[in-house]
Structures are given as C-alpha cells and as structure tokens.
Amino acid sequence: MNYNFAQRCGNFEPSAVRDILKVISQGNVISFAGGLPDDNLFPLDAVQNAYERVFASGKHTLQYGLTQGYGPLREKIAERMTRKNVHMSADQILLTTGSQQAIDLFSRIMLDPGDTVLVENPTYLAALQVFQSYQSQGIGVDSDVDGMLPDDLEEKLKTYKPKFIYVVPTFSNPAGKVWSLERRKEVLRLAKQYNVIILEDDPYGEIQFNENETYAPIASLDNGETVLYTSTFSKTVVPALRTGWVMGPKAIIQMMNQTKEAADLHSSSLDQQALYQLMTHFDLDAHIENLRTVYKERMNVMLELLEKTNLPGLKYVAPRGGMFFWVELHEQINTTALFSKAVENGVAYVPGAPFYVGEPKYNAFRLNYTYSVPEKINEGMSKLVHVLEEAYKSINQ
Amino acid sequence: MNYNFAQRCGNFEPSAVRDILKVISQGNVISFAGGLPDDNLFPLDAVQNAYERVFASGKHTLQYGLTQGYGPLREKIAERMTRKNVHMSADQILLTTGSQQAIDLFSRIMLDPGDTVLVENPTYLAALQVFQSYQSQGIGVDSDVDGMLPDDLEEKLKTYKPKFIYVVPTFSNPAGKVWSLERRKEVLRLAKQYNVIILEDDPYGEIQFNENETYAPIASLDNGETVLYTSTFSKTVVPALRTGWVMGPKAIIQMMNQTKEAADLHSSSLDQQALYQLMTHFDLDAHIENLRTVYKERMNVMLELLEKTNLPGLKYVAPRGGMFFWVELHEQINTTALFSKAVENGVAYVPGAPFYVGEPKYNAFRLNYTYSVPEKINEGMSKLVHVLEEAYKSINQ
Numbered sequence: 119m120n121y122n123f124a125q126r127c128g129n130f131e132p133s134a135v136r137d138i139l140k141v142i143s144q145g146n147v148i149s150f151a152g153g154l155p156d157d158n159l160f161p162l163d164a165v166q167n168a169y170e171r172v173f174a175s176g177k178h179t180l181q182y183g184l185t186q187g188y189g190p191l192r193e194k195i196a197e198r199m200t201r202k203n204v205h206m207s208a209d210q211i212l213l214t215t216g217s218q219q220a221i222d223l224f225s226r227i228m229l230d231p232g233d234t235v236l237v238e239n240p241t242y243l244a245a246l247q248v249f250q251s252y253q254s255q256g257i258g259v260d261s262d263v264d265g266m267l268p269d270d271l272e273e274k275l276k277t278y279k280p281k282f283i284y285v286v287p288t289f290s291n292p293a294g295k296v297w298s299l300e301r302r303k304e305v306l307r308l309a310k311q312y313n314v315i316i317l318e319d320d321p322y323g324e325i326q327f328n329e330n331e332t333y334a335p336i337a338s339l340d341n342g343e344t345v346l347y348t349s350t351f352s353k354t355v356v357p358a359l360r361t362g363w364v365m366g367p368k369a370i371i372q373m374m375n376q377t378k379e380a381a382d383l384h385s386s387s388l389d390q391q392a393l394y395q396l397m398t399h400f401d402l403d404a405h406i407e408n409l410r411t412v413y414k415e416r417m418n419v420m421l422e423l424l425e426k427t428n429l430p431g432l433k434y435v436a437p438r439g440g441m442f443f444w445v446e447l448h449e450q451i452n453t454t455a456l457f458s459k460a461v462e463n464g465v466a467y468v469p470g471a472p473f474y475v476g477e478p479k480y481n482a483f484r485l486n487y488t489y490s491v492p493e494k495i496n497e498g499m500s501k502l503v504h505v506l507e508e509a510y511k512s513i514n515q
Numbered sequence: 516m517n518y519n520f521a522q523r524c525g526n527f528e529p530s531a532v533r534d535i536l537k538v539i540s541q542g543n544v545i546s547f548a549g550g551l552p553d554d555n556l557f558p559l560d561a562v563q564n565a566y567e568r569v570f571a572s573g574k575h576t577l578q579y580g581l582t583q584g585y586g587p588l589r590e591k592i593a594e595r596m597t598r599k600n601v602h603m604s605a606d607q608i609l610l611t612t613g614s615q616q617a618i619d620l621f622s623r624i625m626l627d628p629g630d631t632v633l634v635e636n637p638t639y640l641a642a643l644q645v646f647q648s649y650q651s652q653g654i655g656v657d658s659d660v661d662g663m664l665p666d667d668l669e670e671k672l673k674t675y676k677p678k679f680i681y682v683v684p685t686f687s688n689p690a691g692k693v694w695s696l697e698r699r700k701e702v703l704r705l706a707k708q709y710n711v712i713i714l715e716d717d718p719y720g721e722i723q724f725n726e727n728e729t730y731a732p733i734a735s736l737d738n739g740e741t742v743l744y745t746s747t748f749s750k751t752v753v754p755a756l757r758t759g760w761v762m763g764p765k766a767i768i769q770m771m772n773q774t775k776e777a778a779d780l781h782s783s784s785l786d787q788q789a790l791y792q793l794m795t796h797f798d799l800d801a802h803i804e805n806l807r808t809v810y811k812e813r814m815n816v817m818l819e820l821l822e823k824t825n826l827p828g829l830k831y832v833a834p835r836g837g838m839f840f841w842v843e844l845h846e847q848i849n850t851t852a853l854f855s856k857a858v859e860n861g862v863a864y865v866p867g868a869p870f871y872v873g874e875p876k877y878n879a880f881r882l883n884y885t886y887s888v889p890e891k892i893n894e895g896m897s898k899l900v901h902v903l904e905e906a907y908k909s910i911n912q
Contacts, residue, residue, distance in 0.1 A: 119710060119740040121766055122678065124627045124649075127774075152579075160574040169566050177557040180753035182549075215612060215779035222778045230521045247777045252521075281519065313516060343516045356577035358785040369518055377524075380644045381619045382612035386783040388755040 125231075126253050148498030150485040151466040153291065153441055159412060160356050161396075161405055168395035172388065183387030185379045187213025187363070191394040195363050198397075202323075203338035204347060206365050212374050215385045217321055217362035220348035221284075222248050223374045223381065224317055224364065228281045229254040236274055236283045238266060240444075240473030240482075242291045242319065245284055254281070256475040263435060265297030268304045275312040282315040288333045289322040289440025292473045292484040296438050302336045309344050315370070316340075320349045321362075322440035324406050325488075327414040331438065343367055351393055353441070354406055359389040413441070416487045416495060423499040429510055431481075443485040444470070447506070450513040452480040456505065465501040522628075523650050545895030547882040548863040550688065550838055556809060557753050558793075558802055565793035569785065580784030582776045584610025584760070588791040592760050595794075599720075600735035601744060601762070608762045609771050612782045613754075614718055617745035617761035619645050620771045620778065621679075621714055626651040631675045635663060637841075637870030637879070639688045639716065642681055651678070653872040660832060662694030665701045672709040679712040679743075685730045686719040686837025689870050689881040693835050699733045706741050712767070713737075717746045718759075719837035721803050722885075724811040728835065740764055748790055750838070751803055756786040810838070813884045813892060820896040826907055828878075840882040841867075844903070847910040849877040853902065862898040 172179050186192070192208035199206065214220045221244075229235070231253035237245070239258025246256050257278050260270040265287060274280070283305070287297035297305075309316045318336045326333070337347035346366035351359065364374065378384070396402070420443060421436050431448035447453065454469040470482030487495060569576050583589070589605035596603065611617045618641075626632070628650035634642070636655025643653050654675050657667040662684060671677070680702070684694035694702075706713045715733045723730070734744035743763035748756060761771065775781070793799070817840060818833050828845035844850065851866040867879030884892060 119707075119712075119764070121712070121764070121770075122625075123770060124623070124625050124630075124678075126627075127624050127770055154579060157574045157578050160577045162570060162574045162577065165577065166567075166570040169570075170563075173559060173563040173566075177554045177559045180557045180559065180562065180755040181554050182551060182749075182754040215782060218777075219779040227520050227524050230523075233521075244777065244780070251774065251777045281521075310516075315516075315518070352579075357579040358577040358783065358788075360779065360781065360783045367516070367518070373518075373520060373524055377648065380615075380641065380648045381778070382616040382757065383641070384757065385612060386755065386757045386786050389783050389785065391755075 126251055145461070147461055147464050147466050148490060148494050148501065149466045150487070150490070150498060150502075151468045152489060153486055154489045155353055155357065155409075155441075156412075156489055156491075159409060161400065164396055164400040164405075165356060165392065167399065168392040169388075171395040171399065172391045179391055180388065183384050183390070185384045186375050187211070187384065188387055188390035188394060191390045191397070192363070194394055194397045195365070199365065202335050204335055204365070206342065210368055210371050211363050211365045212371050212378065213385055213390055214348075214362045214364055214378070215382070216352060216360045217319060217348040217350040217364070218244060219385075220362055220364035221245050221317070221319065223377050224282075224346060224370070225249060225252050225254070226377055227370070227373045228315075234278045234280045236271065236278065236280045237475060238285060238290065238293070239475055240292055240470060241284065241475070242286055243472050245319070246475060256284070258475045263295060265295070265301035266305055268301070268308060271305060272308055275308060275314060280314060282317050283309055284317045284319065285336070286319045287336060288320055289325065289437060291322070291440070292442055292468070292470070293444040294435065294437035294440055294442045296333055299334060302334065303339055306336055306339050306344065316345045318345050318347045320347060321353055323349065324354050325410060325413055325441065326439040327410060327417065328438055329410075337366070346370055354402065354409070355393065355396065359386070359393060361385065361389055361393055413488050416490070416492060417443075419492045419495045420485065420487045420499060423496065423503070427503050427506070429506055441486055441488045443487065444482060445485060446479075446482045448510065448513060449481045451506070451509055453483040454480055456509055459509075460502065460505045463501050463505050465498045465505065467502070523648055542858070544858055544861050544863050545887060545891050545898065546863045547884070547887070547895060547899075548865045549883055549886060551883070551886045552750055552754065552806075552838075553809075553886055553888075556806060558797065561793055561797040561802075562753060562789065564796065565789040568792040568796065569788045576788055577785065580781050580787070582781045583772050584608070584781065585784055585787035585791060588787045588794070589760070591791055591794045592762075596762065599732050601732055603739065603762050607765055607768050608760050609768050609775065610782055610787055611745075611759045611761055611775070612779070613749060613757045614716060614745040614747040614759035614761070615641060616782075617759055618642050618714070618716065620774050621743060621761065621767070622646060622649050622651070624767070624770045624774055625678045625712075631677045633668065633671055633675065633677045633680045634872060635682060635687065635690070636872055637689055637867060638681065638872070639683055640869050642716070643872060653681070655872045660692060662692070662698035663702055665698070665705060668702060669705055672705060672711060677711060679714050680706055681714045681716065682733070683716045684733060685717055686722065686834060688719070688837070689839055689865070689867070690841040691832065691834035691837055691839045693730055696731060699731065700736055703733050703736050703741065713742045715742050715744045717744060718750055720746065721751050722807060722810055722838065723836040724807060724814065725835055726807075734763070743767055751799065751806070752790065752793065756783070756790060758782065758786055758790055810885050813887070813889060814840075816889045816892045817882065817884045817896060820893065820900070824900050824903070826903055838883055838885045840884065841879060842882060843876075843879045845907065845910060846878050848903070848906055850880040851877055853906055856906075857899065857902045860898050860902050862895045862902065864899070
C-alpha cells in the first residue's frame with residue numbers, strides 16, 4: 119500500500135545527532151556527542167522519596183489531570199522564577215513534555231507554511247527540525263560572542279517579517295555562548311519595535327560555573343508581552359520525567375493549552391506531582407550547586423586538553439556554563455567527513471554542519487563534557503587529538 | 516501586543532466536555548459527564564511496587580530514553596496483542612502520551628489543509644478537534660447498530676477521497692456501540708480497495724462485559740498494511756501515567772517516530788519502565804476482570820433506571836462494554852439548552868451535539884457509569900429523570 123503522507127513530512131529531516139547516538143550506543147566509543155547529564159549525579163533517593171510521597175496521598179493522584187499541568191508544581195515554578203526576576207502567575211505557565219514540546223506547541227500555534235523564524239547561527243538542531251516540520255524556515259542572524267548583532271537582526275526583521283525570534287541566550291546549544299546584557303536588551307527592544315515575539319529557550323541556565331555573574335533572562339527585562347520563556351527539569355533533576363514548562367503572555371499560553379489538549383490531553387501528572395514533592399522536600403539548590411562544581415571541573419579538564427593542542431586555526435570559547443564546547447577547526451577540515459574516522463578511533467563528537475541554517479560550515483564540532491568522568495575525557499580527547507592531527511597532515515597549510 | 520497566530524488556530528474549537536468538567540469540579544454535582552475511571556479501583560499498590568522496582572535498578576533508569584519508547588514495554592505490548600490476533604513486532608509499536616497523542620501524530624503526518632477523514636457520526640470529540648487543528652474536516656458516514664454502512668462508506672470514499680477512516684469499533688465513544696464482524700471485514704475490504712488507511716482507536720476494548728463474546732480488532736483481520744491500531748493503559752491501569760501506544764505498518768510508525776522526536780523527544784520513560792514492571796509482576800488480567808465486573812454492575816444499575824422511565828422517544832442500547840450510555844431523547848428536547856438546568860439540579864451529562872460532524876443533533880446526551888458508585892448513580896439518575904420530566908412537559912407531543 120502507498121502511504122500518502124502530508125506535505126509537511128517532506129520537509130522533515132531526521133536528527134543527525136540521534137542517528138549518531140544510535141550508532142555509538144552499540145560500540146565501545148567515548149562519546150562527547152550526546153547532550154546527556156551524567157546518570158551518576160542523578161538524585162535517585164530524592165526522586166524515589168518524591169514518588170513515595172505522591173503514592174502516600176492516595177489513589178486520586180493517579181487520575182486524569184489538567185491539560186495545563188499540576189497546579190502546585192506551576193506555583194512552585196512561578197515562585198522559583200522570581201529569583202531570576204521573572205514575575206508571572208501559575209496561570210501563565212503550561213507544563214510540557216520537556217521543553218522540546220514547548221518549542222513544538224509554540225511553533226504549531228504560530229507557523230504557517232512559508233513562515234520564517236529568526237535564529238542564531240548555529241542554533242539548536244531540534245528547534246530547526248520543528249520549524250521545518252511546519253513547513254517553515256529558520257533564518258540565521260549574524261552574531262558575535264555577545265549574541266545576535268542588532269544591525270543584522272533589524273535588517274532581517276524588515277526583510278523576512280518573521281513569526282518569532284528563537285534564542286538560547288544563556289549557555290547556548292551548540293555554541294556554549296552567553297549573551298551580554300546589552301545585547302539582550304537590544305534584541306528585546308527590536309522585537310517590541312517590530313511586534314515580534316521572542317522564544318527564549320533556557321534549558322541550561324541553572325548550570326552556571328561563575329557564581330558571581332548574573333545572566334538576566336530576556337523575560338526578566340520584558341513587561342510580560344513579548345517574551346515566551348521555556349525551561350526544563352531534565353538538566354537539573356532528571357530527564358526521564360520529561361517535565362518542562364513554558365511561561366509568558368496569557369493569550370499565548372491559553373492558545374498553547376488548547377493545542378496541547380488536542381495533542382496529548384496532558385503530560386504525565388504523576389511525574390509532575392513527584393517533581394512538586396521533590397521541590398518541596400529536597401534541597402534542589404544544593405544539588406544544583408554540586409552539579410555546577412562537577413560539570414565545571416569536567417569542562418576545565420577538556421579546556422586544558424584543548425589548550426595543549428597545537429593545531430592551527432582552532433577556535434573555541436571556554437563555556438561559562440551549560441554542557442557544550444563549540445570548536446572551530448582549520449577551514450579545510452570537514453568534521454562530517456571525519457566523523458566515521460573518529461568513531462573508528464573510539465571517540466565521537468557531533469559534526470557542526472546540521473546546526474547551521476542556510477549554508478553550513480563544515481569545520482566545527484560540538485563536544486559535551488557533562489556525561490564523561492575526567493579520566494574518560496582525558497582518554498577521549500587524546501583519541502580525538504590523534505584523529506585531528508592525522509587530518510591536519512593532509513591539508514594544505 | 517497583537518499575536519499573529521497561525522491559520523490552524525482559527526479552526527480550533529476548545530473541548531466542550533473539558534469546559535464542562537471544569538464547571539462541575541467546582542460544585543456539588545453528580546457527574547455522568549466525564550470519561551473517568553473510578554479512582555477507588557486504581558491498583559495503587561501495584562503501581563507503587565512497579566516504581567520501586569524501577570528505582571531499584573539504578574540511576575540509569577532516569578536518563579533520556581528512546582523516542583520510540585522503552586523497548587521491553589513494547590515487547591510486552593506486542594506479546595499481549597497476539598491474544599487479540601494482532602501480530603506485530605515491538606519495532607512496529609510507538610509509545611505515546613496517551614492514545615490521544617497517537618491520533619494527533621498520525622493526523623500530523625497525514626493531513627494537509629482541506630483534507631478529509633471519514634468518521635462515524637457521532638464520534639470521539641477530541642479526534643474531531645485534532646483533525647480541525649490541522650485544517651482538515653471529519654465527514655460523517657451513516658451507520659446503524661452494527662457499524663458504518665458499507666454503501667455510504669463507499670460513496671464517501673469516492674466523493675471525498677479521504678486521507679483515512681477513523682473508527683472506534685469496540686464500545687465506541689460516545690455511542691457505546693460494538694461493530695459486527697461482518698461490518699469490520701466490509702470496511703477493511705473497502706479501505707483496501709480505495710487505498711485508504713483505517714485508524715482503529717481501541718481505548719475501551721478490554722472493558723468487556725460479556726466474556727463469551729469476541730470482538731476482533733480490525734487490525735487482526737488485516738495483513739499489516741491497512742490498519743493502524745491505538746490503545747492505552749489509561750483505562751486498564753491508571754490515567755496519570757499517560758501511556759498509550761500505536762502499532763501498524765512500519766513506514767507509518769517510522770514517520771510518526773520522526774514526528775514525535777520533534778514534538779517532544781519522548782514520553783516519560785520512567786512511567787514506561789514502571790508499566791513494564793507492572794505488567795511483569797502484577798496480575799493485570801485479574802485486575803481487568805474486576806474492573807469488568809464492577810463497571811458492568813454500574814452499567815446495569817443505570818440500565819434499570821433508564822428502563823423504568825416512561826419518557827417517549829427515549830432510545831439507547833445497553834453497552835456490552837466500555838464506559839458510556841448514549842441516550843437519544845424526544846426530538847424536541849435540546850440537551851445543550853437543558854444542560855445548565857441539569858447542573859442546577861445537581862447532575863451533569865455531556866450534551867450530544869459536539870460529537871456530531873456536519874449538522875448536529877441536539878436531542879442526545881452521553882452518560883458515563885464508570886466513575887460513580889451505584890448509590891450515586893441512583894441519586895444522579897433520579898435528579899436527571901426529574902429534569903427530563905420537567906422538560907418533556909413543555910414540548911408538544
């Protein structure tokens with residue numbers, strides 16, 4: 119039988135990263151490819167304890183829940199977000215199946231075929247996939263280490279009349295970048311001027327290495343009209359519960375809520391209740407503090423090894439948080455072509471090309487440092503440097 | 516700020532049922548409106564035990580999982596479905612956030628704006644909402660107590676060239692109907708002849724009252740090419756875990772898997788692992804047997820009370836399973852108009868009109884009998900009959 123799929127399926131590109139992860143999980147490869155937190159740091163006892171508390175409340179906890187999500191957890195999130203100077207009520211929060219679903223639902227209520235979304239370049243691969251699945255297109259805005267360049271943003275706002283601007287301003291994926299406060303303000307100003315919403319994706323904001331610095335979410339600079347903010351418990355608690363949230367203007371949250379009702383009625387309410395119990399009875403701050411310490415140490419191990427290499431044209435910025443190094447190599451090195459060689463040598467990265475919109479660059483890759491212990495980072499980096507040194511031999515310098 | 520939503524939002528109608536449920540949960544009303552199982556029958560100990568087993572396996576259980584869902588649970592489902600003569604591999608199964616997500620993902624990969632889906636009339640409200648959200652339309656096929664009428668189906672296959680046929684052939688929602696075997700075969704034959712997929716939605720199939728009868732899923736009559744089958748653990752275990760599945764042709768499952776990756780990466784894998792443990796260590800069959808007994812008793816209480824009323828033009832069929840009575844009243848009774856009167860009198864139903872595609876009928880409602888104990892059914896039905904008797908006084912007979 120021939121299956122006559124919808125036109126949007128033609129625009130669908132499967133995730134290169136997940137295909138790679140499948141290959142890697144089969145072999146004995148040290149992987150810097152995924153975006154995984156380290157299992158060994160998961161607060162298993164606290165999670166177990168949280169579920170026990172939910173079960174102790176009785177059978178009604180296992181009934182259908184609200185599409186918008188478990189009220190007390192939304193209250194907790196609203197309260198916690200005030201620390202970041204984001205002030206919204208529980209009513210302005212929708213609980214989602216990870217922040218990925220927030221990106222999807224927002225795209226679904228915003229994007230008609232042919233629409234555009236302005237993005238950093240490179241940007242989060244799986245967001246680009248979502249836009250494509252609605253027959254829409256990401257348009258790259260030029261940026262430097264401080265974030266999007268206002269001039270280019272303004273030009274593209276005029277040219278493309280985008281439906282929204284998608285940004286990861288704090289410890290971005292893949293570039294591991296932090297936007298300056300000025301740039302955040304400037305982008306917000308332009309978004310307001312051109313009447314375009316900003317989708318601020320902040321999955322990594324809590325994984326911050328320099329405790330004396332403050333990175334104000336763009337949502338905290340807004341009057342509640344222009345910025346939709348999404349984050350997740352996947353990186354701070356555990357991924358398996360798939361609980362994220364999105365908060366912003368009420369009209370948008372309501373429309374997303376209606377859409378979620380059709381999409382899946384609601385996400386697991388047992389998981390949401392457990393997260394509420396965990397936030398109430400567990401010292402999440404101390405836990406996050408520990409994650410910061412451990413992940414910072416691992417980042418430093420990787421940084422030192424990168425600093426020791428003598429490969430020409432190597433560019434990277436030491437991450438101030440998050441999970442990734444973004445490394446640019448000599449422009450004649452093609453990391454997509456080199457990938458199978460790396461895996462053969464027992465190490466994996468994510469080639470940079472799929473993170474770009476428009477013309478991809480082939481001379482970059484993304485390295486994750488959160489999943490592997492320092493010894494493995496050492497071992498894997500030594501394999502990787504070996505592969506790179508071999509590759510550099512064959513280029514014209 | 517003005518939010519410029521996508522065109523598909525214009526086609527979106529919020530669920531009347533859920534709006535009603537919100538009203539009811541605030542007052543002291545006996546509700547036959549929802550589609551809820553009874554909390555008191557939830558196997559809380561077994562669920563708790565299942566989570567404990569997952570936690571005992573270690574921290575890796577809390578890591579990200581596969582988009583397709585936890586493999587061992589898919590194996591268990593594949594094995595269990597062989598009892599219904601549906602023979603498919605775990606590879607042909609996708610785990611979803613309730614079967615609602617299966618309907619949504621399938622619609623997403625199939626429906627372009629302007630497309631049509633053939634449905635029973637009345638049919639499951641939230642499926643109609645999904646089709647509308649993709650700017651597509653349900654087209655009602657005439658049916659009798661045995662299911663869709665083949666002649667009308669064939670005519671509409673020719674006229675509308677639909678993208679698929681959506682059916683709930685076993686204990687349908689809202690009509691509580693069971694299709695005959697002949698009709699199942701006939702609809703499958705026509706689907707094959709016209710190269711159109713059947714989406715068989717079977718959330719209630721396990722809640723069967725007459726143990727000697729067999730209701731073959733349409734998927735069991737197929738060679739694996741034409742029928743996509745979806746069901747859920749919400750009715751047999753508990754709803755809070757939001758775990759459903761969809762199984763069928765590999766090309767379709769793969770496309771849905773890709774789409775789910777963009778939509779939410781994966782559903783709660785902790786819940787999926789717990790369900791696997793529950794299916795392994797708990798006597799689910801004995802539990803379902805108990806549900807059948809209790810729900811059948813409640814259905815019979817409602818049936819007797821309906822039989823006792825002397826209202827002219829009352830039509831209903833005693834359900835052979837599932838959760839609902841569908842009651843048609845004298846054609847001058849408008850159940851939508853009467854609804855607020857019913858709630859004032861302390862009882863709620865779901866008005867029938869939103870379940871229809873095309874021209875709605877206003878003289879029917881849906882009653883749920885699974886959520887209330889027999890005493891409450893007695894009390895609520897006496898209130899409801901009172902409201903109806905008053906309404907009948909004002910019509911011209």
